[in-house]
């Protein structure tokens with residue numbers, strides 16, 4: 001980090017660290033208005049954060065000193081910014097206008113994107129209108145979408161979030177885990193004659209996805225289908241065409257993707273095929289359009305008014321100055337219940353790094369632990385720690401103002417809980433106030449003083465509130481792109497490569513070795529604990 005901008009943020013932290021947000025609100029009646037920004041049909045209220053204008057200025061300067069705008073432009077232009085894998089990072093190319101041009105290896109990738117989108121469009125139409133059927137000529141009723149990580153979370157949470165847009169005649173079932181309880185349960189309910197399988201794996205080497213696809217293929221053949229029928233029922237999305245063909249997928253059934261799209265950034269590509277099958281291609285296009293709008297906002301808005309930048313610098317403020325370890329996402333929306341898990345991969349796989357772009361080890365904190373769950377459920381569970389635990393957990397409250405149902409009172413209750421939680425976290429309750437309440441209820445003085453200690457709510461706990469008018473395909477596209485860019489900005493400030501994921505590799509290699517020990521095909525050297533686990537498993541498996 002550049003020393004000077006780091007130091008000036010440190011000075012702001014020293015100035016504000018003991019100031020309570022209650023007092024900030026009391027002193028400035030304009031505070032909410034001042035720290036609220038509207039863009040892309042979002043309203044971001046970040047007034048319940050432990051900042052003032054001066055601190056934010058220092059934080060924006062930190063971003064500027066890390067050359068945020070130059071680095072942002074380099075990403076959009078297709079420069080090789082993923083320097084450990086020597087790749088461009090162009091998920092934004094997947095949602096560009098068809099007239100745009102971005103060159104990678106002298107090829108305009110936007111053309112490739114649109115030729116794949118057209119292939120998807122035609123395929124989805126054929127499945128929906130029944131011109132493409134299964135081997136017995138029956139219309140497809142179910143899709144089994146097999147993939148894991150980035151080839152699973154995006155399509156799954158988007159399809160789930162857009163339930164009101166789903167085609168009831170084509171049910172999409174997502175399977176990721178190699179734990180066969182899932183695939184076995186899913187297949188048990190399905191008719192192979194009317195089931196389409198979409199296998200998604202950028203690398204086409206992922207163990208879980210390959211195994212689940214093999215098991216599904218066996219199930220399909222056991223239904224009486226012949227080997228040549230596989231071409232009618234099995235589609236695949238991959239950048240590894242050679243391996244996919246070798247596996248037996250008909251080359252016509254392979255939807256391409258590219259090495260300049262990271263798995264966790266890939267839902268905009270053909271990896272989104274299960275989404276388009278579920279909600280229709282027009283709605284899928286709306287998701288792309290929403291992301292394009294957020295890209296335009298990120299590209300052209302001054303940093304001070306730029307939603308992803310604001311959210312990013314606030315995250316840096318809490319991680320690096322307040323020493324916060326985690327960040328919680330709280331969608332007050334049942335349909336967005338999967339969003340925390342999606343952002344968990346996006347953020348933790350991108351920014352869980354400890355070497356900088358100059359190949360040096362770094363000591364400062366990088367990506368926080370991302371977690372969360374839907375409101376109001378969490379209020380009756382983990383919010384206790386957020387309110388009274390001795391650690392600060394910055395929160396994002398996310399809520400669509402209009403629901404997709406007519407239960408007005410339910411929705412008012414949901415909204416009131418969401419807003420009240422931000423209020424409780426911010427203002428807390430002093431021991432004097434609590435004691436007063438207890439005395440008024442007739443509790444004796446000694447007991448009131450004792451209880452007040454336990455009931456004390458420190459407050460001063462930060463949160464953003466992100467409101468949207470309605471959860472529509474376009475808005476969901478904007479929401480996901482907002483978080484993608486937030487993660488990018490933080491990666492720039494921390495000077496890390498947000499686009500590799502070497503940390504997942506060792507587990508895969510060792511997993512293969514341990515499997516050979518379990519299957520007695522080799523005797524790898526294992527530590528005594530791991531060997532003991534292998535022996536125990538072999539002894540007890542029936």
Ligand SMILES: O=P(O)(O)OC[C@H]1O[C@H](O)[C@H](O)[C@@H](O)[C@@H]1O
Pocket residue numbers: 148149150151200201202203204205206209263264349501504
């Ligand atoms: O799409 P695939 O190549 O099968 O990869 C699936 C996932 O597995 C990997 O281990 C990575 O950690 C993820 O970033 C990736 O999305």
